[in-house]
Amino acid sequence: MDIILGIRVQDATIIATSKAATRGISILKDTDDKTRELNAHNLIAYTGEAGDTVQFAEYVQANIQLYSMRENDIELSPLATASFVRNQLATSIRSRKPYQVNCLIAGYDTKKDQPTLNWIDYLGTQVELPYGAHGYAGFYTTSLLDKHYRKDMVVDDGLKLLKLCLKELETRMPIDFKGVYVKVVDKDGIRSVELD
Amino acid sequence: MSRRYDSRTTIFSPEGRLYQVEYAQEAISMAGTAIGILSSEGVVLACEKKVTSKLLDNDGSAEKLYIINDNMICAVAGMTADASILVNNARINAQSYLKTYNEQIPCEILIKRVCDVKQGYTQHGGLRPFGVSFLYAGYDDRYQFQLFTSNPSGNYSGWKATSIGANNSAAQTLLKKDYKDDLTLKEACELAIKVLSKTMDASNINSEKLEFATLSLSKVEEGKVIHKIWNDTDVNALIQDSGVLNDKSTEDD
Amino acid sequence: MSDPFSINGGSAVAMVGKDCIAIASDLRLGNQSLGVSNNFEKIFGFGDKCFLGLTGLATDVLTLKETFRFKTNLYKLREERSIEPETLANLVSSTLYERRFGPYFVSPIVAGLGHKDNKPFICGFDSIGCIDFAKDFIVSGTASDQLYGMCESLYEPDLEPEQLFETISQALLNAVDRDALSGWGAVVYIVTKDKVVKRVLKTRQD
Numbered sequence: 001m002d003i004i005l006g007i008r009v010q011d012a013t014i015i016a017t018s019k020a021a022t023r024g025i026s027i028l029k030d031t032d033d034k035t036r037e038l039n040a041h042n043l044i045a046y047t048g049e050a051g052d053t054v055q056f057a058e059y060v061q062a063n064i065q066l067y068s069m070r071e072n073d074i075e076l077s078p079l080a081t082a083s084f085v086r087n088q089l090a091t092s093i094r095s096r097k098p099y100q101v102n103c104l105i106a107g108y109d110t111k112k113d114q115p116t117l118n119w120i121d122y123l124g125t126q127v128e129l130p131y132g133a134h135g136y137a138g139f140y141t142t143s144l145l146d147k148h149y150r151k152d153m154v155v156d157d158g159l160k161l162l163k164l165c166l167k168e169l170e171t172r173m174p175i176d177f178k179g180v181y182v183k184v185v186d187k188d189g190i191r192s193v194e195l196d
Numbered sequence: 197m198s199r200r201y202d203s204r205t206t207i208f209s210p211e212g213r214l215y216q217v218e219y220a221q222e223a224i225s226m227a228g229t230a231i232g233i234l235s236s237e238g239v240v241l242a243c244e245k246k247v248t249s250k251l252l253d254n255d256g257s258a259e260k261l262y263i264i265n266d267n268m269i270c271a272v273a274g275m276t277a278d279a280s281i282l283v284n285n286a287r288i289n290a291q292s293y294l295k296t297y298n299e300q301i302p303c304e305i306l307i308k309r310v311c312d313v314k315q316g317y318t319q320h321g322g323l324r325p326f327g328v329s330f331l332y333a334g335y336d337d338r339y340q341f342q343l344f345t346s347n348p349s350g351n352y353s354g355w356k357a358t359s360i361g362a363n364n365s366a367a368q369t370l371l372k373k374d375y376k377d378d379l380t381l382k383e384a385c386e387l388a389i390k391v392l393s394k395t396m397d398a399s400n401i402n403s404e405k406l407e408f409a410t411l412s413l414s415k416v417e418e419g420k421v422i423h424k425i426w427n428d429t430d431v432n433a434l435i436q437d438s439g440v441l442n443d444k445s446t447e448d449d
Numbered sequence: 450m451s452d453p454f455s456i457n458g459g460s461a462v463a464m465v466g467k468d469c470i471a472i473a474s475d476l477r478l479g480n481q482s483l484g485v486s487n488n489f490e491k492i493f494g495f496g497d498k499c500f501l502g503l504t505g506l507a508t509d510v511l512t513l514k515e516t517f518r519f520k521t522n523l524y525k526l527r528e529e530r531s532i533e534p535e536t537l538a539n540l541v542s543s544t545l546y547e548r549r550f551g552p553y554f555v556s557p558i559v560a561g562l563g564h565k566d567n568k569p570f571i572c573g574f575d576s577i578g579c580i581d582f583a584k585d586f587i588v589s590g591t592a593s594d595q596l597y598g599m600c601e602s603l604y605e606p607d608l609e610p611e612q613l614f615e616t617i618s619q620a621l622l623n624a625v626d627r628d629a630l631s632g633w634g635a636v637v638y639i640v641t642k643d644k645v646v647k648r649v650l651k652t653r654q655d
Contacts, residue, residue, distance in 0.1 A: 071302070071305070074302075074338060076297070077299065079297075079298055079299065080297040080298065080299045083296060083297050083298040083299075084296055084297055087295075087296045111337060
């Protein structure tokens with residue numbers, strides 16, 4: 001029931017993740033951040049099996065940071081980062097105990113000056129999308145996004161659209177997901193945004 | 197006495213040297229010369245083909261120049277049989293990087309990986325080091341065109357112009373004298389011919405004694421690298437253009 | 450429901466014409482009934498006149514695309530020429546059979562022209578690499594039943610490139626319209642002796 005949502009606009013990619021950490025019928029925490037910074041311009045947001053998620057996200061985070069340490073602080077591009085993550089999941093799905101982690105990778109390609117949003121599921125299915133979500137959030141929000149998304153939107157338009165999606169989720173989702181953390185990835189890096 | 201320290205690759209001599217590695221480098225310094233020159237428009241690699249018999253039935257493919265991937269080529273000095281093992285290793289490395297990251301491998305990462313293999317044979321015992329030096333010409337979006345050399349010890353370094361193999365010090369002196377930072381690719385090619393014509397033993401140079409390759413950017417497709425291993429006609433035309441034949445004939449007179 | 454071949458959906462088809470071939474696929478990628486992407490191509494080129502279509506589980510489509518890029522790139526460097534369609538077919542077959550007891554969930558198709566003689570070649574495979582040679586057409590994917598029907602009725606031998614394009618496009622478009630898991634746009638490659646034409650088709654977006 002976790003929510004992760006991503007919208008790519010003209011100069012940035014926006015990510016929203018629900019704050020609730022649930023187990024069974026209980027909400028254990030209402031300040032759970034389901035994202036990790038992979039490097040200065042790549043953010044991973046994840047949902048899935050408790051335990052697997054953080055373990056996996058921090059594993060790829062470590063590997064991507066190791067790459068930069070070996071290569072004189074050169075960052076992997078969003079495409080390379082997403083490809084690496086996909087590769088890990090595609091290998092994992094055929095192992096004895098696969099990671100059950102779905103993720104979105106928000107990135108900003110500083111060479112091409114392009115924001116990207118990569119949708120990757122636990123099977124290793126990867127696609128670059130203008131907007132995307134995992135889990136039930138997808139059913140409620142994709143039709144809204146289909147209708148209102150425009151190619152020439154900027155961050156503020158994106159945040160407005162995001163609010164529209166969140167309103168829908170708050171009405172339709174059967175349990176309280178305790179609001180969302182919103183992060184924006186653009187040419188200056190990753191930053192948190194407060195929705196008013 | 198010396199036999200005590202040079203029969204095994206991994207044992208230091210009392211002077212702190214690894215004789216087998218030095219011998220491998222010695223073997224290379226007798227192999228045909230290869231030179232590489234970097235220009236803003238691309239990189240040129242040129243090598244000298246040793247002993248060409250009329251009876252040798254070669255299939256037309258280059259002996260000492262190899263394509264590693266879409267963005268890199270290399271020239272070899274030393275034992276060609278050893279080289280082909282390392283070239284194959286480099287090609288596989290380049291493809292597996294492409295498979296995991298969906299991007300071409302940056303030049304230096306690939307060179308580092310091949311050099312790690314070479315270094316391994318200077319430390320783990322039982323086998324001899326690889327008897328090859330490489331000249332790598334490459335392009336990536338981090339540092340654009342690049343030229344590197346590597347040797348049997350597993351060291352590698354980047355250059356604007358350099359040479360490996362026989363007479364490499366003479367070639368380097370000539371390169372140091374004539375290299376300019378604003379060289380065009382054509383000028384770099386001609387410089388390569390000029391230097392080779394002076395360092396090679398042969399009196400007249402032609403396509404039978406030379407192998408030539410260039411790396412440049414496509415004018416049509418942005419970011420696409422063109423690697424070309426030259427055919428005999430093109431090499432002869434270049435030799436003609438460079439004017440080394442004229443210099444020779446006037447000297448002879 | 451949890452059949453790996455129909456989680457993501459997607460279809461592909463190849464046809465032989467007169468001295469030419471055509472290969473086409475839809476563009477949908479879904480997660481069960483939910484459409485995720487309308488830009489997921491399932492046709493990949495290896496060499497100038499040689500194409501591979503991959504339908505089935507999307508993660509395996511991507512993995513195999515990358516694997517065959519790896520293998521054909523090395524092939525090209527070693528042989529100093531591009532791979533022939535027949536050779537690619539055997540490479541696909543052996544690569545799939547390596548995973549005989551834990552297969553990739555894909556149904557590949559190969560189509561191309563011989564590099565020297567320009568002889569048309571098409572074939573299909575099951576998920577463990579058994580080759581299905583055909584003279585006329587090959588279908589694969591979640592709309593394969595519908596594609597069989599369309600191809601049986603529209604196909605005729607020795608079509609010229611333009612007619613072949615029309616035939617394969619109509620076959621694919623009308624087949625995927627009867628399949629909930631395929632559609633969302635299509636892409637067609639027409640391969641003749643001196644050029645490859647790629648056309649992206651607009652289709653119904655539902």
